[in-house]
Every structure is written in C-alpha cells, then in structure tokens.
Amino acid sequence: MTETLLSVRNLRVVYPGDDGDFRAVRNVSFKLGRERLGIVGESGSGKSTTGRAIMGLIAKPGRVEADELRLGDSDLTALDEAGFRRLRGKRIAMVLQDPKFSLDPVMSVGKQIAETHRHHFRSSKAEARKAALEMLEAVHIRDPERVYHQYPHQLSGGMGQRVMIAMMLIAGPDILIADEPTSALDVSVQQQVLAIMDEMVKSRGMGLILISHNLHLVSSFCDRVLVMYAGQIVEVCDAGKLHEAQHPYTRGLLAALPELGRRRDELPQLQRDPAWLADLPAALGAAT
Amino acid sequence: MSNSPLRTGAPTGWRGWLLEPAPLSRGQARLGRWYRGWLGFRRNGPAMTGLIIVSALVLVAICAPLFANHDLAFTQVLEDRLQDMSWAHPFGTDELGRDIYARVVFGSRVTLTIVGLVSIIVLPVGLCIGLPAGYFGGWIDSVLMRITDIFLAFPRLVLALAFAAALGPGIENAVIAISLTAWPPYARLARAETMTRRHAEFIEAAQLQGASSFRILLTQIMPLCLPSVIIRLTLDMAGIILTAAGLGFLGLGAQPPLPEWGAMVSTGRAVLLDQWWVATIPGMAIFLVSLGFNLLGDGLRDISEARSG
Amino acid sequence: MSAVTAETPIAAPNGWVRRFAGLVRQVAGLLGSVSLTFLGLTCVTFVIGRVIPIDPVLAVVGDKATRSTYERVFKEMNLDRPIYEQYFIYLKKILHGEFGTSLMTAHPVLSDLLRVFPATLELSVSALIVGVCLGIPLGVVAATHNGRWPDQVVRYGSLLGYSMPVFWLGLVGLLIFYAKLGWVEGPGRIDISFDDLVPTVTGMITIDSLIAGEYETFWNAISHLILPGSILGYLSLAYVARMTRSFMLTQLRQEYVLATLAKGLSPFRVVWVHALGNVWVQLITVIALTFGSLLEGAVLTETVFAWPGLGLYMKNSLFAADLNAVVGGTVLIGVIYIILNMVSDVIYTLVDPRARARK
Numbered sequence: 005m006t007e008t009l010l011s012v013r014n015l016r017v018v019y020p021g022d023d024g025d026f027r028a029v030r031n032v033s034f035k036l037g038r039e040r041l042g043i044v045g046e047s048g049s050g051k052s053t054t055g056r057a058i059m060g061l062i063a064k065p066g067r068v069e070a071d072e073l074r075l076g077d078s079d080l081t082a083l084d085e086a087g088f089r090r091l092r093g094k095r096i097a098m099v100l101q102d103p104k105f106s107l108d109p110v111m112s113v114g115k116q117i118a119e120t121h122r123h124h125f126r127s128s129k130a131e132a133r134k135a136a137l138e139m140l141e142a143v144h145i146r147d148p149e150r151v152y153h154q155y156p157h158q159l160s161g162g163m164g165q166r167v168m169i170a171m172m173l174i175a176g177p178d179i180l181i182a183d184e185p186t187s188a189l190d191v192s193v194q195q196q197v198l199a200i201m202d203e204m205v206k207s208r209g210m211g212l213i214l215i216s217h218n219l220h221l222v223s224s225f226c227d228r229v230l231v232m233y234a235g236q237i238v239e240v241c242d243a244g245k246l247h248e249a250q251h252p253y254t255r256g257l258l259a260a261l262p263e264l265g266r267r268r269d270e271l272p273q274l275q276r277d278p279a280w281l282a283d284l285p286a287a288l289g290a291a292t
Numbered sequence: 293m294s295n296s297p298l299r300t301g302a303p304t305g306w307r308g309w310l311l312e313p314a315p316l317s318r319g320q321a322r323l324g325r326w327y328r329g330w331l332g333f334r335r336n337g338p339a340m341t342g343l344i345i346v347s348a349l350v351l352v353a354i355c356a357p358l359f360a361n362h363d364l365a366f367t368q369v370l371e372d373r374l375q376d377m378s379w380a381h382p383f384g385t386d387e388l389g390r391d392i393y394a395r396v397v398f399g400s401r402v403t404l405t406i407v408g409l410v411s412i413i414v415l416p417v418g419l420c421i422g423l424p425a426g427y428f429g430g431w432i433d434s435v436l437m438r439i440t441d442i443f444l445a446f447p448r449l450v451l452a453l454a455f456a457a458a459l460g461p462g463i464e465n466a467v468i469a470i471s472l473t474a475w476p477p478y479a480r481l482a483r484a485e486t487m488t489r490r491h492a493e494f495i496e497a498a499q500l501q502g503a504s505s506f507r508i509l510l511t512q513i514m515p516l517c518l519p520s521v522i523i524r525l526t527l528d529m530a531g532i533i534l535t536a537a538g539l540g541f542l543g544l545g546a547q548p549p550l551p552e553w554g555a556m557v558s559t560g561r562a563v564l565l566d567q568w569w570v571a572t573i574p575g576m577a578i579f580l581v582s583l584g585f586n587l588l589g590d591g592l593r594d595i596s597e598a599r600s601g
Numbered sequence: 602m603s604a605v606t607a608e609t610p611i612a613a614p615n616g617w618v619r620r621f622a623g624l625v626r627q628v629a630g631l632l633g634s635v636s637l638t639f640l641g642l643t644c645v646t647f648v649i650g651r652v653i654p655i656d657p658v659l660a661v662v663g664d665k666a667t668r669s670t671y672e673r674v675f676k677e678m679n680l681d682r683p684i685y686e687q688y689f690i691y692l693k694k695i696l697h698g699e700f701g702t703s704l705m706t707a708h709p710v711l712s713d714l715l716r717v718f719p720a721t722l723e724l725s726v727s728a729l730i731v732g733v734c735l736g737i738p739l740g741v742v743a744a745t746h747n748g749r750w751p752d753q754v755v756r757y758g759s760l761l762g763y764s765m766p767v768f769w770l771g772l773v774g775l776l777i778f779y780a781k782l783g784w785v786e787g788p789g790r791i792d793i794s795f796d797d798l799v800p801t802v803t804g805m806i807t808i809d810s811l812i813a814g815e816y817e818t819f820w821n822a823i824s825h826l827i828l829p830g831s832i833l834g835y836l837s838l839a840y841v842a843r844m845t846r847s848f849m850l851t852q853l854r855q856e857y858v859l860a861t862l863a864k865g866l867s868p869f870r871v872v873w874v875h876a877l878g879n880v881w882v883q884l885i886t887v888i889a890l891t892f893g894s895l896l897e898g899a900v901l902t903e904t905v906f907a908w909p910g911l912g913l914y915m916k917n918s919l920f921a922a923d924l925n926a927v928v929g930g931t932v933l934i935g936v937i938y939i940i941l942n943m944v945s946d947v948i949y950t951l952v953d954p955r956a957r958a959r960k
Contacts, residue, residue: 022311022328022331023311023313056859059863061859061862061863085868089865089866089867090865091865092862092863092864092865093863093864093865093866094865097863097864098860098863100856100859100860100863101856102856105855105856105857106856106857106859106860107857107860108857108861108875108878108879109857109879109954109955110878110879110882110952110953110954110955111875111878119864119866120864120865120866123864123865123866123870124865155954155955157954157955168860171860171864172863172864175864175865338757338760438637439641441634441638442637442638442641442642443641445638445641445642445935445938445939445942446641446642446645446935446938447893447896447897447931447934447935447938448897449897449898449900449901450897450900450915450930450931450934450935451645451931451935453900453915453919453927453931454646454649454927454928454931455649457649457919457924457927458649458650458924530763530764534764534766534767537766537768538766538767538768538900538901541766541768541901541904542900542901542904542916542919543920544919554766554768557766557768557769557772558768560772561772561905564772564775564776564780565776565780568776571769571772572769572772572773572776575766575768575769575772575773576769578766578769579764579765579766579769582764582765582766583760583761583764586760586763586764587760590760
C-alpha cells in the first residue's frame, strides 16, 4: 500500500439517550492510502456516522472517541472545532447523497463553489470566480458560465452532484468521503458521476472513501471494501476477492444479490444472527 | 432487546417494559408511547409549570366559593373604597369597596367560560369546513378554502371589535365575535391532516366496504385529526384569553357587575397612580393564566413534534 | 435555424425578460385573490354596519330624531332597496372612499381616518423596527444555542412577551417609568406646549419636527414615543424571535448546512449567511403579520397611552355609537392587511429563486 493518508484506530461514536447510551460506531479501525476504499452496510450500520466522525461533524450530544485518528501529520483527536475547520474542505472533503438538499437553495451554485475557494485561499472575488469556472469545466460541465449563475433547483441530479464535487474539490483536499453519492440519482447518470469522481481522485492522487449500501457498486468501483454491521467492521477484504468473504453477514449479502444467468425461484432472505451484535475483538482492520 | 449490546444502562422492571423498543402488544406500545411523552413532559419544567397553572385555574373556577367569599366580590361597601392591601383584603379593594382578591377568584369563572365557549364553537366549525375540503378536494376544496383564506386575511381584534360593537357589548357577543375570527386556522389544519390520510389504505378499505363519506369522515378521519387540532387549540387559548380581556378592557366584553379581569383593569386605570393595585392585580391574573396556557401548549407541541419527527 | 436566431435575443439578457413576464403573471393572479378578499371584507363590514343593527337608521340619527328626519335618512341609506342592491351601493361608495359622515366629529370618515392614521403609523413603525432589529438576531442566537441558556432566555423571554395583555403592560410601564421614575413623558404624542408648533407634512411628529428643524419638539415627541414604542416593540420582538428561531431550527437540520460545514466554512457564516439566507423568505411574511397585528393592537395601546391615532379614534367612535367610523376604520385596517399580504407575496417571489421559477 502507498503512504497512509488517514489512520483510524478504535473509533467510537456514542449518543447518550433516555434508555441508555447508543453506540453508533464501535471500535472501527482502518487505514487509507491513495486508494479507493469502500464501506458497505445497511442503513443504521454506522457507515455514515464513521465518515462524519472523521470530519468532526458529529453534532452534540454525540461523542467521538478514538485511540488514534490521524490525518497525515495532524492528530484529529487533539483538534478543537477551529482546528477541524481548517482541515475541512482543504484536506478532507465530503460529497453527500442528494444535491437537491445538500446545496444551498437560495445561492447560485457558482457562488457556492467560489465560496470554498475564497474561504481557504483568502482569494479575491475574481480569482475565486475563475477557479470555480475552471472547476466546473473539470467536472465536465459544458457551459460553466451559464451554470455558474444557476440555482440548485434548476440543475438535474447528475449536474447537481457534479457541482457538489466541484465545490468540495476546489480547495484540493487529500481525501474525499463520498456518502452514498449516487443513490439519489437516475441509474443512467450514476456511472457518469462515479467516473468523474474516479477521474478527479486519480488525477489528484487523492484517497477516496465511498460509503454505500450497494455491494455491487462498491465492489466494482473500489480497491478494498469494509463491511459494517451494527456499528462494527465485520469484514475487510479486497474488492476482487469478495467471494472469499468469511463473515456470514457478508456471505448473506452476496448470496442475496441477483446473478445474471441464474434463475432463482426465491430470493434468499438474510438471516441475522444475534451473535453478530456482540463486541468483536478490537482493531480488526488495524493491521491492513 | 433491552439487553442489546448496542445499548448500555437500559432501564429494567416496569419502566423497562414501558420503554421497550420492541413492544409485544399494541397495548404495551400505546402505553409506552404515552409514558415516553410523559417523561419528556415531566422533564420539561416550564411545561409542568403551565400544567399546574392551568389546573389551578380550573380548580379555582370550579370551587370559587371555597377560595373566596362570594359577597365580598359582589357587594358594594362604599366606606371600604380603595383600601390598600391588608389581611382582610389581600389585594385591597376597588372603587366600589369590593374585595379584589375575591373578584379575581370569581373572575376565573368568566375567563374559563369564554375560553370554553369559544372552543366549543371553533372546533366543530373548523372541522366541518376543513374535513370535507381535504377529503373531497376539487371545487369543494377550492370554495371552502377561499372562504377560509378570506377570513384568515382579516384583522382579528378589529373585526371582533366591530362585531361586538354591532351586536352590543356582552359576554355572549364577545364569544361570538372571537369565534367568528378564530376558526380559520383550524379549518386549514383539519384540511391538511385529512389530505395526508385521504388515500391511506384503511380509508380505501372503508370505502370498499361501502361506508358513506360522512361516516368515513366522522369515524375514521376525525379521530386522527383531533390531537393536532387540540394542541393547536391549547396554543391558541392564550390568544383567546388576551383577546377576550382586550374586549373587556374596551368595555365590550362581560358587563358589570360581572368580575371580568380585563374590565377590572379598565376601571382601575382611573386610580392607577394612587391605588396601583386596582388595575395591576387583575392584569397579573390575565398574564398568569395566558402564560400557563402558553407554557402548556409549548410543552404539548414539543412532545407531538418529538413523536412525529 | 430561424427559430434559434429569433429566440436567442429574448432569452439572452440573463432571462430577466422572462422573469419579468413571470412576475407580471404572478401579480395578476395575486390581484385576483386580493379583490376576492376585498369583496369578502366589504361583505362582512356590510353585515356589521347594515344588517346586524336592528335599526341602522336609529344608529345614524339617534333616538331623538323627528319622524321626517328618520324617513329622509331611511331613503338616503337606500334601506327601501333589496339587500343585494344595498350591498352594491355600499361597495361603490367604499371604492370611492365614501364611508359616510362621522357622528362624533361631523367630518367625513375618510378625512378623519387620514388625519389620525399617521400617528398610528409612527408608533407601529417604531415598534416594528425594534421588533425586527432585535427579534431576528435573538431568534438566530436561540436556534444556534438550541436547548442551552441563550435559547432558554430568548424562548421564555418571548413567551412572557406574548402572554402579557398589552394594555396591562402599558399601564404598568406608565406607572413605573413615567409616574415613579419619571424617565419618560406620559400619555399623548407630545406636550401641550409643543402642540401645533410644526407644520404637518407627513403627520408623523418626529419626522415633521426634523423637517422643520424643531429639535426640542423632536426630543419631546421621542420621549413620548419611547415607552409605547418599546412596549409594542417587545411584543413584536417576542413573535419575530420565536418564528425566527423555529425557522432557523428547520434550516439548521438541512443537509446543505452539513455540506457547507464540510466545505470548511465557519459556523458563523453557515448560520448568518446560508441558513438565515433561506429564512428571510419566510420572515417577510412574519414581518408583514407583525405589522398587521401592531395596527390592530393599536386599539388597545392607543387607549392606554391616549395616543391620538386610528385605534383611539375607533375606540371613541365605538362608545359614541358611531358605526360609520367604526366600520370605516375596520375597512381601512382590513385593506392594509390585504395590501401587506400582497406585498409580502410579491417580495417573496423576488427573494426566493425557487418561487421565481414556479410561476
């Protein structure tokens, strides 16, 4: 593996509540290089929470704890809010699910992209505008000048997600966390958006964390896959060797996928074993 | 699930049963929901204060003779005019020598009557307009909602004032005037609630069974709309009390010798600088009661929002 | 080919032609609903003025009138015509600004209304300025500190505000700040000694005295204005802050807030530029409503502060059984309400890019 951009050891996220503390993420450990890492799991498995915890975006009263949380040479566990603010957008960025909701509806998209640039480089209006237009071009938007002045509701889903990628990458982060970046899009544009993201990540030598519930997508797009269940990583494997997966949950997920050329009268249902909920020995993914 | 490894420190015993995330019966689920609501409510100190104030108002209104002497409130004792606060008259006396404390106590009956009557008028009117509008849609909806919008766009207090002026002063006319201007929000709310349920499967099932629209509205939809309408009513209660007191203050509400709080403030104005308590104390009562309803309504809304969100 | 060349020049200038056309269409639709509301309003006031009173003539001439006067007025009021005809006559008169003659002042009601209205406007606008300038920031701060002490202070501070009967608060204010402490001037708009010193231009004494350069009059007027202005301002603040808080809470839960934070922006910018930017649209309606409730609340406040505006005029007419004046005042306030609704709708479309597109 290439140099480590991000290393996470025993990450825990806890939400205190009426009926006891809820442990949304339990002892998650992994390392990320200049690669594409996938995190799969069903909704509520803690995959999105993991992404947000790394960016310091867990809202109170949630708590984030970790034995190690290191981004390049900075120790994230020691960081205060202001410290995180300097990292966000500049060194680590995030693409969210639905551009319809994740772009400010009353600001033109060009302004929103330029805003990131102005914030991180203290650039002038004209410089930021120029950079934003270049960025729009880089994500293959044909008429950047026109799109610059448009509002989010005027964009299609695919365009919106490209704008979102432009907005997040304009300050040149090392790591991009993409949280279900294509789930809200039409199937026809999903591949386009993924391709653009792949191109950007490769040409800039970034690390990518792709969070998704879609096992197919993750295994075809990523180099490595983490499988999460109930807040823990239950399995780590190379994308190509997914069929060798050991954990019954992963195997169940695989078995449930429809396969070309094989008819099944009944789709197998995933049987959940309460034993999977038990705490696993810490630092499963730490070695890799 | 209470021993799920995802949770630590979960309660046990009957509280655990009530707070069970995966209830075994419908009864348990319902009780659990009420209990959760109550837990939220109980922790909400201000909302509890509101509940206490409103309960106290109801209690005082029902048992007024236990709290104060009826004669003191109504009999004029001219030699005792405008007495300062004392043991005999805790809040002093007014310009006709009546005990202000007793009048405030008996005044709670007037306030509660107005509030009660307005609710009795406004709820059915709002439902009668809102339910069919939401259920049938189309031109019925358009016509009914146009009418509602027209009433909604009116200045409430001024219109109530004009009505009261035309009908003549008095408690009944004040109630009518307030109700006439207070119903539109309920019609809107009932319509919105109905529209979200119009195409629910249990409604379609009832339609297939041949139930009449009237029956469906009455037995299926109305009970589901009631909670939010009632919460809204609690929130509006304070506004109704203030409007009623305002009409009373202007001399258009309850007429003397009825001890209406707003009217009492008005009579106290003349002696405000020398006998401040005559105007101030009844106003304090209005303030306290409307504060109580506001706090209570706020708490109820918090719970209902927590439940739906 | 020809279609393209024909269309390009129109669509080119940033689409503002199209935007303007959309706006015109919207205003037309709005005017439709406005006239409908206006018809409803006149209907109701017609019922109040002509139908409910058992004998509308008696309400006009008083019970000491002679038989012949009675009959003349009966004819004049067109009471011999069918009711719908009476309504149309009434509507026509209102559209011409004829509200009849006031019994109390013997002037046409319209000229009375125009004379007293500036005083009400002066008071309401000062209160609105206080309410908006303090209420919005307080509401934002409360939302960003959701559940913590600044939130509690704003929340319960505003809850106290709109639990208070305004007439009582006014009396208590007068008692403390005027009678006991002597910090402000008492009831009325201005001391008698300053009466009629400045020529009437706008009818608002503070502005007129500034125009005339009469600073002493100005300060006296301010000293009279400050107590009712801040009391009403507090009540509007309560409403504005509460609504701002609840709108902001909704916005702060939106995905775009998370996204803007993920870009690295400071929470300050996220809150005051992005979230508040989305809230403005809704706040316009709230501000219009606040202004409306200030106008109708004038009936109470002006009674307490002896403020010679529309509210006091209506209240006095009420007790003089001067139904023409009461109905006239009701129509005036109702029309202002309708205009406020219309203006806030128009501004709404101007501010919100989504509403512009919706047509």
